[in-house]
Amino acid sequence: MVTGIRRWRPAAIVAIALAVASCATAPRGPAGRLADAGLDVTSQFGSGVRATASALDGVAVSEAFSRTYESCVNPVLACPPELSENPNGEKRDLLIAAVKQRAIAIEALGDAYAALKAEADYDARGAMTEATNKAIAGVNNFASAVVIAAGPAAPAAALISEPIGKLIGVAAGAIADRNQKKRLLAASAAIRPVTQRLHDALAVEATVFDSLQSYLETNQTAVQEDLLQAGLVSHADIAAGLANGVGMAAVGNSDAIAKASPAVRAALVATLEASAKREVAAEQRRYRASLAALERLVAAHDALAAGQPITLADLDRLLGELVAALPPPEKAK
């Protein structure tokens, strides 16, 4: 975990950045690269979190099918079932709202990086303070929700419990300075604690995110098995994916073969479950890689402030991992 000046107020950090600015070389190029990296990280991370919220939202629909089919397939039971509705919709909605709050915070930080990029690339003044303040508000909201959920006694709660102050007065003035170098350093210094705070809050939530992925996997696999059992989807797709993975092509009548053979059906369902577990593990790796990428961003902000070269090779590697772990387009949730 990155340590250092996470508890400092943006105004103090901006003041230090301005002091350094007088002797630093023009940071336009490095600041632009940093902003690009920030945009990439927040975009990848945000899309993953949105996908989780969307998948949670879909559970209610798939559950309606599953509980009805699973009851109606037994002729002894009432159809539709007596307990025809899952009573947990409200609890699930609360969870979806909590997940969306993460996405809002991540995307607000992305907007701040976009404003930094505009500053660096086009010398465009104006949007930086507003974008940074929105990012601060988004991250503060998310962090306070995390503290409520994790409990004030949680080991990491102290890192994120005090809200970050918004940019006003000197700090906001520095971002509007006529000197672009000063503005870029001030903007970078203002974004840095927001990135750090987002990292810390998301790190506290990593275990919850892991368990949510398992929850989604359980529900997804159960409804897939019900759809297969009902004959509404073909076993051929699973057979094709499996055969393709070992460099072969499935036969054209693989669905008919599966329907006639309990052994083949059982084996294909086992494949489905193993595949779902792999997806869960991939999502969990993605979350960790996103956290690591946020840490690298904080380090890049520090390098920019110190006038040191920014090395983003590590970050590029992490971004590569994020993209590699994304599901193929046709399977995107």
Place this chain on the structure above:
Amino acid sequence: MTTSPEERLFLIGQAYGSARRRRAGDLRDATSQTQANAILGNVDKLEAQFLQAATAALDANGAAVEAAYADASAAQAAIEAAYNGAVAIAEKIGLVGDIIGKVGTLIKVAGGK
């Protein structure tokens, strides 16, 4: 040894996950509407407990928390053993129903209540 909030959440998720995965088979084996309602109700309650645990702190410590964790773990182990053996559906339903109370206690004491 003290269990972590992560281990507690994992156990609660495991209790729900295993019941949900087995629900289709249990409903196929049900011999009465009463059994079917119990199967659906058990899974719904375990899901509610998981959703509650996912947005709650489970970070209190102490002997009561460890005892609750051990009880819930033992209940989950009994469920696994029943499903791996030749146990009648009525007994399976009872075992899944048992763990709901134990998970509820774990959430309560680990949540500091």
